[in-house]
Amino acid sequence: MATLEIKDLHVSVRTDDAAKEILRGVNLTVNSGETHAIMGPNGSGKSTLAYAIAGHPKYEVTSGSVLLDGEELLELEVDERARAGLFLAMQYPVEVPGVSMSNFLRTAATAARGEAPQVRHWVKEVKQAMADLDIDPSFAERSVNENFSGGEKKRHEILQLDLLKPKFAVLDETDSGLDVDALRVVSEGVNRYTANKDKGVLLITHYTRILKHITPDFVHVFAGGRVVESGGAELATQLEEEGYVRFTGAKESAAV
């Protein structure tokens, strides 16, 4: 069993003029086999949490720690964190012109597995994974995320999740911008990933609709840069009805 522990995490964002504190002491523990939903209004710092864990250079950790099976992730480079078993499905995946999806996937799999996957197995594996996510095979030869629609980008994030099989996945608003069919396909992808109960998921979302497809074991309400309330799946239902008003003082819906 693996554990991802976030302890008293304080993070500032580097802007042109000054550093601005966004995360104000986040505490959260995710064990393998668990799915934790993090729900919060826009601007509450959810993406900042995701990026800080992954090691984005714009976000500066001022104190706290993030441990993966006791190892301090914050001391590792971005790629080392990924190879340690951490995956971030981004809210806005980055376009990389000139690098084909197939070359990218193969290079990432080689890094994750420590050796190049055998060509024959690999081709099959990728084909199957793409079919599972309703991705047209022609995408393999396209540049990474370049001119993909929002939904296509999200599917490809889950494709990578499926192929890289990390210990922990942070999914940052993977549901946003998806139509009903795409939401189902993507959710099924996440459920396949967690099916063996040996993976941990931090499912970041603003809305409750993805929780109809992916059942969380825990729900945390995120506001003002920290977790302000934790509970079970019933907390999501409550948020769906009441919105975030209780936590922010402002009316913001959590339902779609």
Added chain:
Amino acid sequence: MIPQSSRGERFTSYEVDAFEVPGGREEDWRFTPLKRLRGLHDGSATATGSFAVAVDSGVEGVTVETVGREDERLGAAGVPADRVAAQAWSSFTEATVVTVAADTRPEGPVHVTVTGPGQGTTAYGHVQVRAERFADAVVVLDYRGAGTVADNVEFVVGESARLSVVTVHDWDDDAVHVGAQHSAVGRDATLRHLSVTLGGDLVRVSSTVNYRERGGDAELLGLYFADAGQHLEHRLLVDHSVPNCRSNVLYKGALQGEGAHTVWIGDVLIQAAAEGTETFELNRNLILTDGARADSVPNLEIETGEIEGAGHASATGRFDDEQLFYLQARGIPEDVARRLVVRGFFGEILQKITVPEVRERLEAAIDAELAAVGA
């Protein structure tokens, strides 16, 4: 509207003294650090070494000759248009003429290797490559070694011939090379030229394409990689003077390190007579580190409205750290990620290289450039 100093009417001469010694403010020279030319531009660089040319021998359909200055074929593709080219013209003692016979298609590329005269010495040279009617050949012109070099290279592409040329400037770090390339594209002929510039302290290549008759097609590709302190300059003039010809220019450069400087000048002229011209030119530069500078000046002059199409574009961007983060977040180590991005940037050009040996060599060269700074 015809601009006042149209490139089509530019001055050309075989005589050195017909050109003023450049002072650095001239349009032609304003980007070039003259101090680093070691006197190539002001007559003080006398020839002290040899311009050694080696050509694969025994390739069926290919004749290699060493000829004197009086050979009447020399100059067939163009006349010097700047003082250094005129200096090279009046200073070389023998020229190499490589001829691909009419209706032949040699197996594999013909290798022409030019070796510099060595550190502290200067050499002037002349090479002419001729593809006769209906010939179809690939020529690799490889520059290597050290020293100070100025030369003229001519590509004479006969009627319906296809000539693919790859020029590789893989000089030692201290070399200075000012080259003038002159191409003459015959009726229905095709010239594919790829210019690769990697090594040398200063490399300045001026390349002019002239069309002799209708139906000519020129594809001019370039790939350059400048490191700290290197000055790599590419100047192109595609002169559409006859109807129904095509040109397509695509140059891409990467720069890294303090004082890395690249210059790309792309002049395309469509003269009044050149109806039905189709042309496009593009230059892109990728700046990998601080302290590097890319100048890019595309210029399209159109003197007739009766054209098929004409366009130009230029863009210089910095290496995108978001791309690096994305790739690293998938476990890809930083050096591998940088390589992926830079290879991807050059991919458009690498894909067009049909000679596998050349493509593999370039991929390896790009990787080596990236490895050199520990990127």
